[in-house]
Amino acid sequence: MALPLLLGQLLALMGPGDAFYLEVRELEEKCFIQEIPDGTVVIGNYKTELYDPAMEKYQPSPQWINLFVFVKDPENKNLLARQYGPQGSFTFTSQSPGEHQICLHLESIRFALFYDGKLAIHLDMQLGERTNDYAEFAAKDKLTQLHLRVQQLVEQVELIQKEQEYQRWREERFRQTSESTNQRVLWWSILQTFILVATGVWQMQHLKSFFKAKKLV
Amino acid sequence: MGPAGARPGSPPSPPLLLLLLLLLLRAERPRGAELTFELPDSAKQCFHEDVERGAKFSLDYQVITGGHYDVDCYVEDPLGKTIYRETKKQYDSFTHRAEVKGVYQFCFSNEFSTFSHKTVYFDFQVGDEPPILPDMGNRVTALTQMESACVTIHEALKTVIDSQTHYRLREAQDRVRGRRS
Numbered sequence: 001m002a003l004p005l006l007l008g009q010l011l012a013l014m015g016p017g018d019a020f021y022l023e024v025r026e027l028e029e030k031c032f033i034q035e036i037p038d039g040t041v042v043i044g045n046y047k048t049e050l051y052d053p054a055m056e057k058y059q060p061s062p063q064w065i066n067l068f069v070f071v072k073d074p075e076n077k078n079l080l081a082r083q084y085g086p087q088g089s090f091t092f093t094s095q096s097p098g099e100h101q102i103c104l105h106l107e108s109i110r111f112a113l114f115y116d117g118k119l120a121i122h123l124d125m126q127l128g129e130r131t132n133d134y135a136e137f138a139a140k141d142k143l144t145q146l147h148l149r150v151q152q153l154v155e156q157v158e159l160i161q162k163e164q165e166y167q168r169w170r171e172e173r174f175r176q177t178s179e180s181t182n183q184r185v186l187w188w189s190i191l192q193t194f195i196l197v198a199t200g201v202w203q204m205q206h207l208k209s210f211f212k213a214k215k216l217v
Numbered sequence: 218m219g220p221a222g223a224r225p226g227s228p229p230s231p232p233l234l235l236l237l238l239l240l241l242l243r244a245e246r247p248r249g250a251e252l253t254f255e256l257p258d259s260a261k262q263c264f265h266e267d268v269e270r271g272a273k274f275s276l277d278y279q280v281i282t283g284g285h286y287d288v289d290c291y292v293e294d295p296l297g298k299t300i301y302r303e304t305k306k307q308y309d310s311f312t313h314r315a316e317v318k319g320v321y322q323f324c325f326s327n328e329f330s331t332f333s334h335k336t337v338y339f340d341f342q343v344g345d346e347p348p349i350l351p352d353m354g355n356r357v358t359a360l361t362q363m364e365s366a367c368v369t370i371h372e373a374l375k376t377v378i379d380s381q382t383h384y385r386l387r388e389a390q391d392r393v394r395g396r397r398s
Contacts, residue, residue: 020250020266020341033253033336035385099389120265124250134349145353149367152349156374163381170388174395 019045019124026117029105034127037166038097042127044069045089048106051118058120061086064110065119074098097166128159249342251382253281256288256327257334263324266343270318274343276301278325279308279386282393284333289326295319305329338386 024030034042048065049058069090071080079100080092094100106119132155134148143151256262268274280286290309292301294317301311315321327335348354360368 020264022262022264031255033255035253035389123252125252126250132349135351138350145350146361146363146367148349149364149371153367153370153374156371156378160374160377160381163378163385167381167385167388170392174392 019047019122021049021120021122024106024119024121026106026108026119029103030121031101031103032125034100034102034125035098036094036100036127037162038094040094040127040162041091042094042100042102042125043089043091044102045124045126046084046087046104047122048086049120049122051120061119065106065108067121068105068107070101070103072101072103074100097169128155249340251338251340253336253338255334255336256283256325258330258332259328260334261324261326261328263322264341265320265322266341268315268318268321268343270315272344273312273314274321274341275310275312276323276339276341277308277310278337278339279390281336281338281386281389283327283335284330286335286390288335288337289329290324291326292321292323294321340382 022030036042046067048061048067050061050065051057052059063086065086067084067086069080069082069084070078071092073079073094073096075096079095080090082090084090102125104121104123106121132152134152137143137151138148254262266274276292278288278290280288285305286307287305289304290301290306291299291303292311292313294300294315296317296319300313303309323339323341325337325339327333
């Protein structure tokens, strides 16, 4: 008697469960931005629901509603472009540091265009050490609880180091941009001065020859 | 508390105990997320979250790019009452203890702007952080000194990571501002 209840609770605990959700229509694209260093693992647990007007609440989506996930890296290259079922998780690892764009939209794979249907996407995106499955570590390497705690601390410190490295890279990029802008401004002002002086000299000469021609000088 | 139907004097059966534990965990599932999204001009984006009665939730948000770096934000409880409303804010932090169980809605609005779209970062946390293993959450004995030290370090590192997030957002904001001028 307790076992099916137990399994039910276990299943409910897995996945995003009651993560916050946003309301979308079919084919409406929602994009999120993640600014992350390279080598960061991002896991997105999601669950989609369809609004049932008769019951006035959201029900789990049928199997013919699929989620399309597109992830673009800072250089606009496609990191992930896949179709997923109505419930599950997507994951990717960043190859280069910077702003990644994660776009989602829902599509019904059979052409059932349900009237103005409202859909909900429950989304739970985690990155870095929160993506670790500590239960798996414990089981595989037979680690104690203390060992797991220390492991979590090690991962957190690594995350901090990566973020610092990312900020250092950002500063370097910005410094290069600033220096090149500065140089270009310098050359432009030199050029401008030169043009101004040349124009002035030409004007003087022209005026002189004009007056000479008019026999005023 | 012994499960119903257990024979007096016998220990509660493990599956039932596990079931009770899981039910307890379900009662106040700690969760949170931080996201950055783009809000087009004259648009509104809402997020909904199911919160238990008595749970504390917090919302931090900051505008990273766009216009005057401001956005309208409001939070509504399941009964439709507005529990927080601010207009044209650049960043803010809001915490609230839920008095009503149900779906809370928090919305960001850029409806006052006709041409600048904004990028908004928000961090929404409900409840406390989940333990790294489910059974570590409800110990009956006190933590050892080593474990307490680990907890302290963990909290301190979380502060560092939050601070890094704050600086990363500021850097992004300044970079965009610099490019625009």
